[in-house]
Amino acid sequence: MRASRVRRGLTAVATALATAATATAATAGAAPQAPPEPATADVRLITFNDLHGNLEPPTGSSGEIELDDGGTVEAGGAAYLAAHLERLRAEVPNSLVFSAGDSVGASPVNSALFHDEPTIDFLNSQDVRAHVAGNHEFDEGYQELWRMATGGCHPQDGCEFRDSFAGADFPYLGSNVTFEGGAPALLPFTVQLSGGVPIGVIGATLHDLPSSVSPGAVRGLEFGDEVEAIDRTADALDRIGVKAQVVLLHQGDEAESGGPNSCDVAPGGPAHRIAAAVTPKVDALFTAHSHQQYTCTVPDPAGAPRPVLQGASYGRLLSVLDLRVDRASGEVVRQGSRARNEVVTRDIAPDPEAAALVEEAREKAAPIANRAVGTTAGDLLREPAPSGESSMGSVIADAQLESTADAGAQVALTNPGGVRADLPHASSPAGEGDGVVTYGEAFAVQPFGNTMQTITLTGAQLKGVLEQQWTPEGATILQVSAGLHYAWSESAPIGSKVSGLTLHGEPVVPDAPYRVAVNNFLAGGGDGFTGFLEGTDVTGGKLDLDALLDYFAAHPGVVPPSADRIEVQG
Structure with missing residues (x-):
């Protein structure tokens, strides 16, 4: 606790005590009494x-x-x-x-x-x-x-x-x-x-x-x-x-x-x-x-x-x-x-006063924040489809897969909680133009500075991770890179919801090894995905933001992906 806060609290207490003492003295003496204090106090929090x-x-x-x-x-x-x-x-x-x-x-x-x-x-x-x-x-x-x-x-x-x-x-x-x-x-x-x-x-x-x-x-x-x-x-x-x-x-x-x-x-x-x-x-x-x-x-x-x-x-x-x-x-x-x-x-x-503080932060950040880093052909949104996938999440997963290709990554998975903002096609108030992505906008989408890691999982372990998307408290649907496809059933019990898991059209083999790219938060079991802790042969990579920036630089006019990587069944 800061000293100024302590001093303010002590001052408030002293004032209250002094007020009570003064009221008591006035009651005991012959001086006219002040109007009685209301029985209740109204306080707004x-x-x-x-x-x-x-x-x-x-x-x-x-x-x-x-x-x-x-x-x-x-x-x-x-x-x-x-x-x-x-x-x-x-x-x-x-x-x-x-x-x-x-x-x-x-x-x-x-x-x-x-x-x-x-x-x-x-x-x-x-x-x-x-x-x-x-x-x-x-x-x-x-x-x-x-x-x-x-x-x-x-x-x-x-x-x-x-x-x-x-x-x-x-x-x-x-x-x-x-x-x-x-x-x-x-x-x-x-x-x-x-x-x-x-x-x-x-x-x-x-x-x-x-x-x-x-x-x-x-x-x-x-x-x-x-x-x-x-x-x-x-x-x-x-x-x-x-x-x-x-x-x-x-x-x-x-x-x-x-x-x-x-x-x-x-x-x-x-x-x-x-x-x-x-x-x-x-x-x-x-x-x-x-x-x-x-x-x-x-x-x-x-x-x-x-x-x-x-x-x-x-x-x-x-x-x-x-x-x-x-x-x-x-x-x-x-x-x-x-x-x-x-x-x-x-x-x-x-x-x-608050507006002046905001303007100060904006001006000091502007040389970096307003730098153009790429373009899009439409809105990239984090609002999920019924399947749980979003266009922004899909682009991030694709970017992370591309950034870890040298480590042999075949699929990338990212947590939806790490997708922090939309990338609207319309220009921001900074006036960069429709479809232009600035560093500040990309940063708002991926602000955590997580490091990419590529691990080896068996096909059975990969399916096990996907089954962990559902718990009694609700669902956390991972965003998946292009090429991975599966279906999940609303009516199936927890632990048995995923079916038809394929990679580039081929069934995922339970005992075959697969190289999977994830951020270090997920690799450490974040959001309850403890299955990633079973990964072996860990290879480090770029920051997740850098992976997204490189992807925009390499793919002008990014088109919002269709929500067809994950299928929902009854």
Whole structure:
């Protein structure tokens, strides 16, 4: 925790104590008493999640929000996010702003080129008071997360955005994140005063976070059960007299349809499971990670309703929770709570301070970001077909196969979560022209800097990997390179869904060796694909972004591939 935040917290506590002392003295003396303080305090909590360094308004489908009536509206952008925050704070002066994780990592080039320092500066400017560590906060390891928190120039690249970097003015939370041996690696909670009442903020990240990052990024860390950690922390807050408690949970459900304030989510999701189980001491949960929009009410174990909500991603929604807190007991009056998601529309004047920061990042990144690297003949989109394949994912897989040909690769597979943006055919606001792909656009698609690896799997092991695409929690369909074809059955049981696996029209032989190209995240068993760990004869390769850049350079006018590599059967 930064010293400035500590000082501010101590000052707030001292002010509250002094106010209480003054009121007591006035009551004891003969001086006229001030009007009695209201029995309850109204406090507004505002949270965003999964910003991913999107300082500029995101484009394509990533810059739209589906409304309750089925229509869409353009949304997002740091300058508009700041303007809406100012409006919401003006409505309720006792307001606190939080982040539910993944503010950095997988970021566009304007933030990522500078190791996301511009995004941290933006969060500081918005007086964010607490931030749970998401999985992407660990993309570059714990030491980089610590640098984000405490400041200092990057150990290799120095300070490239500004002459110095002060770090975050807010604490990173993670009640279930420990070092091996059990010592806390992050603060479990923070207490914030608002309206004269203390609000306990508990942070918890997904317990299976190691499956979402490269193994080396979380070496030496352990991620415990979310419910156990939240309950333990809630008990500690209760013991010190903090009764109003909320959770920043970097875990979420999948929404099946609906606008920002619907609750049409897939049953049995992790956020609902956690929300139904954690102690009744917790009054609300802000969720994240799944990039979905929903506003739900889930009964706690005592049967009392409490809000559970998530605000999509990329700064397109703000999750707003209005609490009524009893001043005498410190408890939240549940029936007085109101939760909703508000769209960060672009129909209001942008905040000038935030706009200046965005423009500074854009100008400093422009010489690299606006360089043309290729052309396309149509939209390359990450929205999947019913089979699970997408045109953007197919192009990435083709690029990775081509980049690993020298290592003998016969097929390439890539994870859909690594495909981070569309490549629209229309020109971006930078004015490069229709069909022109810039470095910045390509970077937004492949921002992780994963290294390609080529491994040997038997045909049976390759089929086994494909069977791992389905789990009881849902499906993660890998993107496949041209030449590989198979069918999967919706009705078949998990573990037996794949059939008709061929390579260039020939059946894949179970005991024959095949050279398979994957990024190092998948090679390490990421996203639960542990079958890749069986690979042998590992050969290193290029960065995934470089593979995509080389592919665009070698193939002018890339045509969106047809969705015919994977077939869906009944």
